[in-house]
Amino acid sequence: MTDAPPTGYACIQAYLKTLDGSPGVYRMLDEKQAVLYVGKARNLKARVSSYSRPSPQHSPRIARMISETRSMMFLTTKTETEALLLEQNLIKQLKPRYNVLLRDDKSFPNILVTGDHAYPMIRKHRGAKTTKGSYYGPFASAGAVNRTLNQLQKVFLLRNCTDAVFDGRTRPCLLYQIKRCSGPCVGHISEADYRQSVKDAEDFLQGRTTKVQSTLAAEMSKASEAMEFERAAALRDRIRALTHVQGTQGINPQGVTxxxxxxxxxxxxxxxxxxxxxxxxxxxxxxxxxxxxxxxxxxxxxxxxxxxxxxxxxxxxxxxxxxxxxxxxxxxxxxxxxxxxxxxxxxxxxxxxxxxxxxxxxxxxxxxxxRKMSETATQGRLLDGLAEAFGLESRPERIEVYDNSHIQGSDAVGAMIVAGADGFLKSQYRKFNIKGDDLTPGDDFGMMKEVLTRRFKRLLKEDPDREKGMWPDLLLIDGGAGQVSAVRSIMTEMGIEDIEMVGVAKGVDRDAGKEEFYRTGQRPFALRHNDPVLYFVQRMRDEAHRFAIGTHRAKRAKSMSKNPLDEIAGVGATRKRALLAHFGSAKAVGRAGLEDLKAVDGINAGLAQKVYDHFHGQ
Missing domain, CATH: 3.30.420.340 (UvrC, RNAse H endonuclease domain)
Structure with a gap:
């Protein structure tokens, strides 16, 4: 009979003889080898030693962590700073139970003033800073960026259209008509004057607002003296807009740059x-x-x-x-x-x-x-009510709701939204581009089968032990007994039979408030009209529908704006314009003969052959 491996303090003590005074990172693991805690130390031996015996300085949290420890792992580093950086990377990657963990860590948007065009554009930018230009930020949210961009448009009249749109315009757009753009695309402002506007905007973003205002005031005075009253009035409006911006920005500290x-x-x-x-x-x-x-x-x-x-x-x-x-x-x-x-x-x-x-x-x-604690308490009561109404064994901590959206089968997408104790978890939402080539257009069951199969196959691969909190406790399905039975069969095929599911079907009049609920092996039932749980279910279903429709619209808009010429290597904006101007449409380009293609200005024999081959499957 072999002795059981040491646990808790004894387990930790066993590692001390293998450690020295190097800086590094340590990991505490439980009996399933899941990471309980990641820590860093200036001296690994001294830090681990502090966990090797009971101490009044150990909080209940630390004592629980030690008692659950069954093994440890160590990584030495050259410096304690390097250990700190490694520790934070491992915490974000492993999400240990006893570590403090930042959730919802999204990137922040910036404002980009492009630097690769004679007339730079100004736009929102998120992600890696690979585009040439000047970046200003970060801003706390897309809303904060959009407000600032709106203000910059009013004051400095800079373009926000893409280079392709800019190069293809023959007359100014609506933004010019409402005095949000100076119309550089059609020559309504010189390159030098536009560059000055860009410089003024960048001065504003760098905090030099007083300089911008004095420059605009001097220009207005000069225009007035030259009796260019229309230009003077435009400059006056810009100064007023800038003053309004400064007055609505809130607290702008003078001593903190x-x-x-x-x-x-x-x-x-x-x-x-x-x-x-x-x-x-x-x-x-x-x-x-x-x-x-x-x-x-x-x-x-x-x-x-x-x-x-x-x-x-x-x-x-x-x-x-x-x-x-x-x-x-x-x-x-x-x-x-x-x-x-x-x-x-x-x-x-x-x-x-x-x-x-x-x-x-x-x-x-x-x-x-x-506010968060109040909302969480209310949400907790709703989840408890949901468990009672649907006869669940316990409160569902994670609810997933699925919906599909398409128009006669085209641009089909599936959508999943997630709700839990913290309300709607938007960072957990997922969209699915329906890939099934063998689906009949409009086959909602086929689409749902593809979405659920992809979703749960991924869960089975990434979290088979269900330890990461990504598995749902309840599925809400749009439909009645037939849909619930079909989804149950899909889940059974994958060997998943322990997740609760409820079908939500509109009543006979298709009215909100008359929903009927379906569970496997039970008679359909309804909730009273003013039941908070009913409103909660309606909100979740409506949120899934909103997310699915928004995803579908975005996909459809992208497919509508797609041009077959964009897929041909070597056909950039200039050659694309030349082909469209010569033939009238991409469809006409596809029908054109090789000699006709060679006759277009800027299209050489090699490129004409490439365009011809693209449309004729060669």
Missing amino acids: EADVIALHMDGGQACVQVFFIRANQNWGNRDYYPRTGSGAGAAEVLAAFIGQFYDNKEPPRQLLLSDELEEQDLMEDALAQKAGRRVQILVPQRGEKKDLVAGALRNARESLA
């Missing part, structure tokens, strides 16, 4: 982190986050983990203004400076304008968390 203001509020084991973006002395929006607190971490640990993970894929600003002190502030500064390639200063301001900024962010964090 570039900083992120980060404030943490905790209550009842939950946390809210509020982030304000200050760039060029302007408030570019704010956003709240609700990190998972790792079963009871303290404020300093939550804030440090948030900052480390938040800037894992973002460039940190020159200053961070925090509501709480960090335990290893110098180490965090070194790690952020290494990412940014320059100094990053972390401050907990005690007075003045910076203190006021942090106080404002902290107030927002407190109010946001109170």
Whole structure:
């Protein structure tokens, strides 16, 4: 009979003789080899030793973590800064139960002023900065960017159309008519004057608003003296628009040029982190986050983990203004400076304008968390009511709702929305381009079968043990007994028979409020007209329908704007225009003979052959 492997303190003690004083990262694993916790250490042996015996300094959270530990893994690094960066990467990748984890970590949009055209365009940009030009940001949300772009259009009259649209215009668009663009596409403004407008816009984005206003005022005075009253009036309108922009931006700090203001509020084991973006002395929006607190971490640990993970894929600003002190502030500064390639200063301001900024962010964090907790409590009651109404064994923590959208089978898409204790989880929504070539147009069951098969095959591959929280507890299906039976058979084919499902069908009059609900092996039933659970189900079904229709419209718009000429290598915007101008349409280009194609200006014999071969399947 073999001895059972050591657990808890004894397990950890067994690793001490293999460790030295190197910096590095350690992982604690449970009996299934799932990662419980990832930590970093300046001295691995000393840090692991602190877990090897009971201590009054261990919180209940740490004591539980130690008791569940069955093995450990270690990675040594050259420096503690390198260990910190590796620790945050592993936490985001592995999502250990006892670590603080930042959720909903999306990238932020920027404003891009392109640099590869005589008349630069200004537009929203998200993702890698591969396009040539100047980037300004980050902004807290797409809404904040759109508001700023709208203001810039009013004041500086810059174009936002693509280069292809710009090159193909023969008369100005509606934006010119409503005084949101200066019409560079048709020569209504010289290249030099347009470049000056671009420079003024960039000065504004860099915070030099006083200089922009004085420049515009001088130009207006000069135009008035030259009796160019129409130009003077246009400049006056731009100055008024700029003044309005400055008056509606909210708090624009005078003494803070570039900083992120980060404030943490905790209550009842939950946390809210509020982030304000200050760039060029302007408030570019704010956003709240609700990190998972790792079963009871303290404020300093939550804030440090948030900052480390938040800037894992973002460039940190020159200053961070925090509501709480960090335990290893110098180490965090070194790690952020290494990412940014320059100094990053972390401050907990005690007075003045910076203190006021942090106080404002902290107030927002407190109010946001109170709202979140109230909404979560309400949502919890709805989920409990849902479990009772549908006879479920327990409250569903994750509900998935599916819908399809198409027009007579064309541009078909499937959509999945997710709801849970935190309401609609939009980051978990998924869309499915229907790929089945053998489907009959309009075959909703065939589409649903493809969507569910793809969804659950992926789950079976990526999370077979159902430990990552991505498996649903309940499926809501649009339809009656036939649809529920069909979905049940699909799931049975994949060996999944333990997920609850409910069919939602409109009543005989197809009226909202008269829905009937179907479960396998039970008679259909309805809820009373004013039941909150009924409204909750209607909201989920309507949200799935909205998401499916929006996805379908986007796909259809893309397919409608697609031109067969775009698929031919070597046919750029200029040659495409030449072909369309010569033949009138892409369809006519496809019917043209080889000699006709060679006759088009700018189309040589080789390219004509390539175009001909493309349309004739060669």
